[in-house]
Amino acid sequence: MSDIIRRDPRAEWIARNRLHPLHAAMQPLQHSWMGPNGVIRKNVHGVGFIGPNGIKRIDRSGAQQGGAAKRTAAIEVQLPLHQVPAPAFYINVVPDMVGGRLSSHDRDLLGLARQLAGNDGAVLAVVFGEHKESAFATAGVDRLLVLDGREFDGYSPEQRVQGLRAVDNQFNPRHWLLPDSRSGGGELGRRFAASLKERPATRVWQIKGDECIGRAGAGREDLARPLPRLILAAAECADPVSDTRHEVLPVELSTSLARSLPRIEDLGAVAVDPAAIPMAEAEFIFSGGNGVKDWALFHQTAAALGATEGASRVAVDDGFMARDRQVGASGTWVTARVYVAVGISGAIQHLQGIGACDKVVAINLDPGCDMIKRADLSVIGESAAILQALIAAVEAYRNGAKRDAA
Incomplete structure (x- = not known):
């Protein structure tokens, strides 16, 4: 058998012909995507499955929701390994790594770097400090350089620019890619460009050959310029990398970095009221539904955990929570790393709204409700007793940490 991949003209013609009966079967499945405003959109027609009697059914357990396939897949697909033993050049990427993990913006950036690298180049990710990410291989990273040290802790743009200068001198990459975001990538990229005395391309959303297109005029116009x-x-x-896995070989700097005298003093993190954090940006959400009977205890638990409060539509309609706290398809689509659902049965609109959450914890009396099926961790019991025990556990943990510090 030959290893040459041959085209199927008939299949390509069916994929272009919308009137053909097999047109839908030839299209790639895409149940969710992020819109231009950062809101995750869902294809409601793509959710569900065809039952034995030919009728389309909707899986209310959450298995059809985004990010849930990893809990229901019986067989793990092993992606082909992409190796670059001797890179002809490097494409360096500096992800934001908010919370120590790759964000959706970082994955888009790595997908762009993968396109620029092709088959001969290697994507080198430069990460500052400790991280918690374990999916660099499936994100498109061929080489990983971790610049760890106390000098990179907190807000240290001057020291980070110095580290990037050292990486630039050693690897001489063809391109540097940084996220134009508010999480640090935009500022670091502009500082790095000033240090190199180069003019960067900002707010780039498309690259065609030797030309890049960026947004200008408050996002209303496109500006094309040489790459x-x-x-x-x-x-x-x-598009993020989804069809290959990569080696993620660790690399190190050949020279040691000298600690620069910072002109900016980092005074530490500023305490932020969790209630002031927008729902779409919150990383820890404590949400209540119709099963919550003691709302004062619910607010007390959320304050003890330092979580942003959310609610189901039933709780909002009953007046227990404000309308801007509603989670779901008819409210706010959330992307929290931890989502705790207290007394929420799990309507299909609510499950759609939390489809992109990393970890879901459900507290409910009904072990057969849809939220329990969707959750990564479930606690079956009366919500009031569980919340009181949770507050006691948090206080005991904090008191123990204070004694250890003393």
């Missing part, structure tokens, strides 16, 4: 070496890319600049 520079330093690129600050916007969200959705490219």
